[in-house]
Amino acid sequence: MGRIRKYKNLFSSRNMLILVAIIPTIIFYIVFSYGAMGYAFYLSLHNWTLGEPVRFIGFSNYLKVLKEDPLFYKSLWNTVYYSIVTIPLGGILALLLAVGINGLGKLATLFRAIYFAPVVSSLVAISVVWRWLYQPEFGLINEVLGIFGVPRLMWLQDPNLAMPAVIIMAIWHGVGYTMVIFLAGLQGIPQTFYEAAMIDGANRWQLFRNITIPLLMPTITFVLVTGVIGSLQVFTEMFVLLGTPGSGPLDSTRTIVVHLYQRAFSYFQLGYASATAFILFGIILILTIIQLRLLRTRWEY
Amino acid sequence: MLKRFVSVVCMVSLLISVFSTLASAQKMTLTVWDWHSPRMEALKPKLEEYSKLHPEIEFKTMIVSGDEYWKKLLAGIMAGQAPADIIQFHNAQTTRFVQFLTPYPEDLFPLSKIRKEYLNFDAGFVMPDGKMYYYPLGIMSSLIYYNVDMWKKAGLGATPKTWEELRTAAKKLTKYDDKGKIQVAGFAFTGGGYLQYIWEDFKYQQGGWLYNKDGTGADESYTGTPGIKSLTFLRDLIFKDKVTEPGFLTFTEAFGTQKAAMVYGWTWFTGWVNYNYPKLKYGAFTLPTESGKMYPVVARNNWEVQYAVLKSVPEEKKQAAFKFLKWLYDDNKYAIKLNQELGTVPGKKALWGDPGIRLDPVLRVLNKEIPYTIFPGERPEFIDPILNNLETRIFQGMSVEDALKATKAELDNALKENPVKWNVERKYKPPKE
Numbered sequence: 001m002g003r004i005r006k007y008k009n010l011f012s013s014r015n016m017l018i019l020v021a022i023i024p025t026i027i028f029y030i031v032f033s034y035g036a037m038g039y040a041f042y043l044s045l046h047n048w049t050l051g052e053p054v055r056f057i058g059f060s061n062y063l064k065v066l067k068e069d070p071l072f073y074k075s076l077w078n079t080v081y082y083s084i085v086t087i088p089l090g091g092i093l094a095l096l097l098a099v100g101i102n103g104l105g106k107l108a109t110l111f112r113a114i115y116f117a118p119v120v121s122s123l124v125a126i127s128v129v130w131r132w133l134y135q136p137e138f139g140l141i142n143e144v145l146g147i148f149g150v151p152r153l154m155w156l157q158d159p160n161l162a163m164p165a166v167i168i169m170a171i172w173h174g175v176g177y178t179m180v181i182f183l184a185g186l187q188g189i190p191q192t193f194y195e196a197a198m199i200d201g202a203n204r205w206q207l208f209r210n211i212t213i214p215l216l217m218p219t220i221t222f223v224l225v226t227g228v229i230g231s232l233q234v235f236t237e238m239f240v241l242l243g244t245p246g247s248g249p250l251d252s253t254r255t256i257v258v259h260l261y262q263r264a265f266s267y268f269q270l271g272y273a274s275a276t277a278f279i280l281f282g283i284i285l286i287l288t289i290i291q292l293r294l295l296r297t298r299w300e301y
Numbered sequence: 302m303l304k305r306f307v308s309v310v311c312m313v314s315l316l317i318s319v320f321s322t323l324a325s326a327q328k329m330t331l332t333v334w335d336w337h338s339p340r341m342e343a344l345k346p347k348l349e350e351y352s353k354l355h356p357e358i359e360f361k362t363m364i365v366s367g368d369e370y371w372k373k374l375l376a377g378i379m380a381g382q383a384p385a386d387i388i389q390f391h392n393a394q395t396t397r398f399v400q401f402l403t404p405y406p407e408d409l410f411p412l413s414k415i416r417k418e419y420l421n422f423d424a425g426f427v428m429p430d431g432k433m434y435y436y437p438l439g440i441m442s443s444l445i446y447y448n449v450d451m452w453k454k455a456g457l458g459a460t461p462k463t464w465e466e467l468r469t470a471a472k473k474l475t476k477y478d479d480k481g482k483i484q485v486a487g488f489a490f491t492g493g494g495y496l497q498y499i500w501e502d503f504k505y506q507q508g509g510w511l512y513n514k515d516g517t518g519a520d521e522s523y524t525g526t527p528g529i530k531s532l533t534f535l536r537d538l539i540f541k542d543k544v545t546e547p548g549f550l551t552f553t554e555a556f557g558t559q560k561a562a563m564v565y566g567w568t569w570f571t572g573w574v575n576y577n578y579p580k581l582k583y584g585a586f587t588l589p590t591e592s593g594k595m596y597p598v599v600a601r602n603n604w605e606v607q608y609a610v611l612k613s614v615p616e617e618k619k620q621a622a623f624k625f626l627k628w629l630y631d632d633n634k635y636a637i638k639l640n641q642e643l644g645t646v647p648g649k650k651a652l653w654g655d656p657g658i659r660l661d662p663v664l665r666v667l668n669k670e671i672p673y674t675i676f677p678g679e680r681p682e683f684i685d686p687i688l689n690n691l692e693t694r695i696f697q698g699m700s701v702e703d704a705l706k707a708t709k710a711e712l713d714n715a716l717k718e719n720p721v722k723w724n725v726e727r728k729y730k731p732p733k734e
Contacts, residue, residue: 050375050379050397051397051398051400135548135550136547136548136549137548137549138550152548154547154548154696157492157547157548157693157696158693158696158697159697244368245686247686249690249693250690250694250697262683265371265372266681266682266683267718267719268375268397
């Protein structure tokens with residue numbers, strides 16, 4: 001009897017309405033996300049190079065990527081390099097900006113808009129400007145550095161400087177977005193905690209260390225997890241700043257996505273590129289699970 | 302009376318609508334794809350003209366950006382469709398795409414006639430199966446462009462014929478500020494991946510090739526005397542003669558803004574300069590050689606090929622497309638105009654005598670050089686980023702030998718995995734000395 005009632009509830013008019021409302025989204029996800037992913041996995045199990053016979057080869061593409069492709073490891077290292085610099089540096093900068101702007105009162109809106117402007121600007125347009133800023137001979141950055149006696153740097157031509165150059169632009173472009181998320185987190189912290197701590201004699205650093213940071217932990221977790229996912233998939237910055245295929249001088253900016261893009265669209269090795277994409281997916285999945293476990297908040301205020 | 306009038310009017314309008322529906326149903330739309338707007342703009346008047354002559358044919362044109370072009374085409378082909386009926390082709394994509402193209406029909410384009418009329422028939426654009434899959438509009442190669450005013454100011458006379466003369470001229474043309482920083486480069490050839498091209502040309506002059514015989518690796522000349530001699534010369538121009546320097550403006554901007562007196566450029570550069578810096582006074586001369594003579598070879602060339610028709614296009618449309626292409630390519634005026642705009646000399650030898658080509662300040666120079674240039678066959682797009690590492694390594698202070706060795710190893714790896722099947726450079730036969 002109870003089971004029948006349960007099923008009746010399942011098909012209640014409210015639930016049916018919800019189902020009808022979400023059906024388009026479900027179809028969209030099935031066709032364009034999971035369907036595409038499934039097909040990519042199918043591709044990854046085949047020797048699918050344009051113009052050559054398609055052959056099922058099991059996990060050979062995966063083994064080839066992991067065992068025989070030195071450029072994959074170079075691209076993996078470059079991706080890690082990009083991530084471990086961009087995420088903490090960009091996050092700390094965004095947090096400092098957010099804390100600073102949060103205390104500005106009426107001026108906060110203006111500064112929020114200023115810092116958010118690069119986020120809504122076209123990355124392609126931004127890259128054109130940055131390419132000129134980085135120009136060794138007449139670029140503004142070298143001109144300014146020259147005042148302090150720094151010799152002319154070949155930002156985009158030197159393998160040691162190309163990645164830092166991309167990172168600087170990426171942080172500048174993305175800091176506004178992270179800052180706005182931190183601002184929202186900061187504004188969600190009740191003032192009463194600060195007031196109580198101040199009555200107890202806490203100084204500014206103690207307020208920040210013992211109240212702001214712990215209460216901002218869910219936001220920090222979100223920023224970190226989405227930051228890692230985004231930075232492991234970095235591509236556009238390299239592609240537009242350094243030109244096709246984005247691998248930079250001596251492959252110094254070849255990230256995993258740049259690598260798989262080149263495999264897919266310069267070499268037309270679609271099976272191989274799909275296998276690389278699934279390896280990247282596995283890396284992201286594992287890292288995300290680890291992060292969520294490590295940063296899980298076990299308490300509530 | 303009125304009733305009869307109304308019924309007649311109704312009948313007539315019904316007939317008109319039936320006939321117009323039938324007429325529109327008989328109209329055929331041919332879609333043309335290209336990635337280069339100026340070329341499409343040059344084609345548009347011809348499309349309109351053809352539609353006037355053949356009202357049953359209408360055209361739809363589409364510009365697809367260079368990065369997206371081959372991906373979209375590929376996606377369509379893989380899905381068994383024809384995204385466009387007539388596509389602009391590039392011979393760098395030959396190995397991959399030729400199997401998806403329809404050969405030009407022999408009845409409209411008899412190859413025996415084309416063999417007589419066109420330069421470099423066997424190696425240039427006809428595939429090993431003896432069929433032609435895209436149209437050979439013109440040939441492009443490299444020249445040295447120079448700023449006429451700077452040339453005169455430096456008191457220079459005849460243009461250089463040897464590399465050493467070029468070095469001397471470049472040194473005279475270079476201007477430095479008080480701190481020794483280059484203000485005007487005597488000869489700019491770095492940035493934009495052009496050091497590799499000039500290195501390659503100089504290497505060809507010494508008997509080197511781009512690929513090994515079967516296209517599965519780089520030629521041995523990379524690390525042999527031809528490769529070393531070419532790169533040493535270029536490195537010395539930068540670090541000893543200081544006629545340009547690492548990080549200098551790319552040759553396009555440098556020449557346009559008068560920061561370079563001489564640059565090395567492929568002849569598409571003519572159109573770029575004319576469009577961006579129309580007031581600039583410049584001239585061009587053929588690439589120098591060691592002996593000063595063009596024989597046996599001066600540089601590499603490449604065919605500016607044009608339209609192809611996909612295999613997956615319906616038969617009826619294929620016929621209409623080729624009929625249109627026959628009409629288009631019979632028009633010599635169109636060929637001359639387009640060659641001028643693209644900076645190429647016409648593939649059809651008879652057009653070389655046309656005043657539009659003969660009197661063009663750049664094409665008349667290129668005309669002299671083209672017979673002494675080598676067409677290597679396909680040059681896949683992964684080659685340029687690898688060869689560009691030569692410049693990076695030299696700028697990093699690596700020795701010429703090590704830079705060549707490392708770059709050759711990279712190219713060997715890439716070619717081993719993706720051999721160049723259409724490799725025809727060794728078919729080159731120089732004209733008589």
